[in-house]
Amino acid sequence: MKVDWDHLQFFLVLARAKTLTNAARIIGVEHSTVARRIQSLEVALGTPLFKREATGYELTVDGMALVPRVEQMEQAFLQIQKPQQPLEGRVRIGAPEGFGTAFLTQLLAELSQQFPLLTIDLIPVPKMMKLSHREADIVISIDRPKSGPYIITRLTDYCLKIYGSKSYLAQHPPIQNMEDLARHRFVNYIDDLIYSSELYCLERLPIPLTANFRSSSILAQQIAVNAGAGLAILPQFLAHNQPNLEQVLAEQVRFTHTFWMLTFVDLQHEPRIKLVWDYLRKQADLKQGILMD
Numbered sequence: 001m002k003v004d005w006d007h008l009q010f011f012l013v014l015a016r017a018k019t020l021t022n023a024a025r026i027i028g029v030e031h032s033t034v035a036r037r038i039q040s041l042e043v044a045l046g047t048p049l050f051k052r053e054a055t056g057y058e059l060t061v062d063g064m065a066l067v068p069r070v071e072q073m074e075q076a077f078l079q080i081q082k083p084q085q086p087l088e089g090r091v092r093i094g095a096p097e098g099f100g101t102a103f104l105t106q107l108l109a110e111l112s113q114q115f116p117l118l119t120i121d122l123i124p125v126p127k128m129m130k131l132s133h134r135e136a137d138i139v140i141s142i143d144r145p146k147s148g149p150y151i152i153t154r155l156t157d158y159c160l161k162i163y164g165s166k167s168y169l170a171q172h173p174p175i176q177n178m179e180d181l182a183r184h185r186f187v188n189y190i191d192d193l194i195y196s197s198e199l200y201c202l203e204r205l206p207i208p209l210t211a212n213f214r215s216s217s218i219l220a221q222q223i224a225v226n227a228g229a230g231l232a233i234l235p236q237f238l239a240h241n242q243p244n245l246e247q248v249l250a251e252q253v254r255f256t257h258t259f260w261m262l263t264f265v266d267l268q269h270e271p272r273i274k275l276v277w278d279y280l281r282k283q284a285d286l287k288q289g290i291l292m293d
Contacts, residue, residue, distance in 0.1 A: 003044050005073075010037035011049060012070045015063065016151045018056035022265050055146065088117035089272045094136035098218040099158075099259060100124025102238045103290070104140075107283050111276070118272060126217050127195050137263060137273055138280075142196045144260045151268045155261040156284040158291040160201055162248040163239050168228040175248050178207060185230030186211045187221045201233040201255050237290050256292075259284075 010027065013034075017023040020031035027034065042049050049063035059067065095104055101124045112120050123136060128143065140155060162181075169175075173183050188202045188211035202209055213229040215221050218238065225232045226244050233255065239245045261280065267273045284291070 003041065007037050007041040007044070008070050008073065010034055011041055011063075012067070012074060014038060014050065014057055015059055015067055016153075016268060017265060018058075018152060020057070022149060026265060026268075055144075087115050087272050087275055090119040090121060091138065091272050091276045092121040092123065092136045093138045093140070093276065094123045094125070095140040096142060096218075096259075097124045097126040098222075098235060098238050099140065101219060103287075104280075107280070108276075111279055115275070118275075120276070137267055138276060139262045140280075141260045141262060142198045142257060144258075145262065149265045150262045151265055152260055152262050153281065155259045155280065156288070156291050157256050157258050158235055158237060159293055160233050160235050160255040160257065161239075161250060161293075162231055162253050163225055163234050163242075163245045164231045164248055165226055165228050165244050166246055167244075168225075168230065169246060169248070171228075178205070178249065178252060181205070181209060181231070181249075182207055185213070187213045187215075187224045187230045187232035189221075190214045190216050198257050204255070205253070236293050240290055 010023070013026050014020070014023040017026060020034050023034045024031040038050065045062075045066075047062045048060050049066060050057040051060055052058075093100075093104070093108070100122055104122060104124070108120050108122055112118065121136075128141060144152065164184075173180065175181060175184070186202060186209050189199055191214075193216040194200065202211065211230075213221075213224050215224065218234070221232050222234055222238050222242070224230070225234065226242060231248060233253075234245075261277070263273055263277060268277075
């Protein structure tokens, strides 16, 4: 059966907007029209592309496979539709402190060189940026918002492991199993200043452990571990290029978290926003070795 390009456009908008209401608002039609178009496309392709979840319309495996192909078609159409204009303006990106500093800074600096008329504001802070307060155009978050007029995508998963400095490990008892951790000092977050429950990693280990050095900054924790203050659970993207750090119980202790990327529905088609959005998605895919070992 012939596939209608209009149906594919509706599919792409819903994949980004997550709800029929948001997709209908973007396109300028009734939500029932969006539903009919998606149903027609699924019939034409002979497979379901979405599944209904509490958070909205989530892509099936076939739906996820279709997205990059339709995005290529969309890009080709946009290039034909109007001549390329120099990208200019400002894009403000809010991100968790460690990820923003250790991972995004170099990538965005490289992007800035490619587009000299574009101003990039990077805000890496040890707190949750609030897109609803217009603190940034694009926000990278540990927690996925439950609702709002946002376009949300899973940017990447990342892993965390226990690390210690070579000097600390040489001067303290060897660690061969989980129970051995009880004989060691730890570096961790300050309980009442933690901004996401996802950051409670040390507390999830099956034995009680106490932190002797605490900081609300993950960068400060990494520096403290390097200086020999103790062991800490650190993201791999923060520790991978630190030659003084070694993994501890690498096969037994590993946490996997997710970074979500958000922008407002009304900003998604702004060329400068789309450029940064697509660039970050691509770079996250290319650098899975740093993020996920």
